[in-house]
Amino acid sequence: MLSESELIDGVLKGNRRALARLITLIEDEDLLASKVLAKLYKHTGKAHIIGITGPPGSGKSTIVTKLIPELRKKQKTIGIVCVDPSSPFSGGALLGDRIRMQEHTLDEAVYVRSMGTRGHLGGLARSTSDAVRAIDAFGKDVIIVETVGAGQAEVEIIEIAQTVIVTDVPGSGDDIQAIKAGIMEIADIFVVNKSDLPGADNKVMEINAMLELDSRQRDWTPPVILTDARSGDGIPELVEKIEQHIEFLKKSGLLNQKDLKRSRDELEDLMRDKLTRKLLEKLRDEPEYDNAIAKIAKRNEDPYTVAERLIAEFLVKYRE
């Protein structure tokens, strides 16, 4: 076991074992993780955080695998977090892709980590955000967060990214289209992968048409890039757009705005968790609590009124 100060020093000095241990503590929602993260916080905010999401089969992992050497050419060090919110029980990460990506972990400049759901969804967005922060303190220049699926859960996870890449493939059906409506609107860059498939140009036109229909005022129009991730076609152009996007964010002042918004959201999430924990710790010690629940289940009391009463009692008792 590493102590608090060993974890802090280890992460700041680039010790991979300390980083891995810290992320495990984050996943376990161990209180030690918060303590360490609080101390690491002032060493963060330097990494460029990139999110990549899109429907299964659109080549996200292959794109990430090809982004690595391209970013390495530019002397960037890289952290990768692969998030799979789809399976709360058995863990459904796509093993093949993970193994392919491990090749790069032989390179000291690249750190790869998979994360699955352990319990509640809200927990996964929180722990992904903390893991990204740990890797930021560890000193990586670029951190890529890749999601396995592309639903609403993924949208909440990917919101921590400064640059969001949304992938798609030619000829995906209408059903899948419906699923993507939400993630379309958070894209900073679109990638149409498998450019060799028929319909690739149509897909690009479709996305551009959709962007034109969107009436929101934009200072940044998301570019649509054709790639063939397996051969590497289009990857240098993607890296160029990623760099242009972060430059745009910095110059326009949007990066600071995003940072402020994220700080607010995170603070409020943390307060929600901590305050609720305090309340529940108090309540679970009281035998009356189980009785109240039993009365709700029997419809003798309603949960809305009981919730108000227990909160009022908690706030009064707290002073005693």
Added chain:
Amino acid sequence: MLSESELIDGVLKGNRRALARLITLIEDEDLLASKVLAKLYKHTGKAHIIGITGPPGSGKSTIVTKLIPELRKKQKTIGIVCVDPSSPFSGGALLGDRIRMQEHTLDEAVYVRSMGTRGHLGGLARSTSDAVRAIDAFGKDVIIVETVGAGQAEVEIIEIAQTVIVTDVPGSGDDIQAIKAGIMEIADIFVVNKSDLPGADNKVMEINAMLELDSRQRDWTPPVILTDARSGDGIPELVEKIEQHIEFLKKSGLLNQKDLKRSRDELEDLMRDKLTRKLLEKLRDEPEYDNAIAKIAKRNEDPYTVAERLIAEFLVKYRE
């Protein structure tokens, strides 16, 4: 505008306009909705709540459309809630299916309602649960909750159901398979739809094999039913299994256990929301709050420590 008492009386007397209005208030997280639901609560707990989830294209809506006449034959009144967590912005409900289902709304015994995300995911699980409760108080015997996608978000929504049906189709690929790992484990009944497609029997064998591998002790082994929802094949058998499942839950005492667990989860969710709301209302009035956020964004303070401090201050100030 309907008043609180008009909404309560209206819903209890079976007034569809009052019910529709109440569900809109629920979606808007209007405080009036909680007040009305608190009063309606003692009239709930009678409906059998059925959840149906599965990958896009597996025929969920068609199955629900065919379940309606089958349940009507048994003199059951029916409520249907279609939930689409995939699109937080533009609403991605599958219109064609919705329209087909509207045919049944001409029948007074059937009430259909679609719900989309308005903001936070947690909010959708909460508002779906409240909408189901409103329909329960309205007097429907069976309430079917249908999700559009099949990710982790859907698992959280479908957890309110007493009987969970998971749909699948022959020959769905590996990618989709990975997405489903989570929902497989919450199924009480499996439906393999499109029984005319090649591989249907294989799919049934596959699911049965998976169930055998599962080492958990079960008193109920989820049956796997082949359907062809368009022709209606297999639907009567599905209804029979649904009825057997609720009987099993009642006799085994599991229904009461589920009810207790749901009451606890709901109470704790409500307390989390209400307590956090109290805290944020106080904080947002204070100019110091924006300063604290700015310091976090600049890395002059860390969010973990600030969260602890603001909570401690809130709990002390509350008594004043």
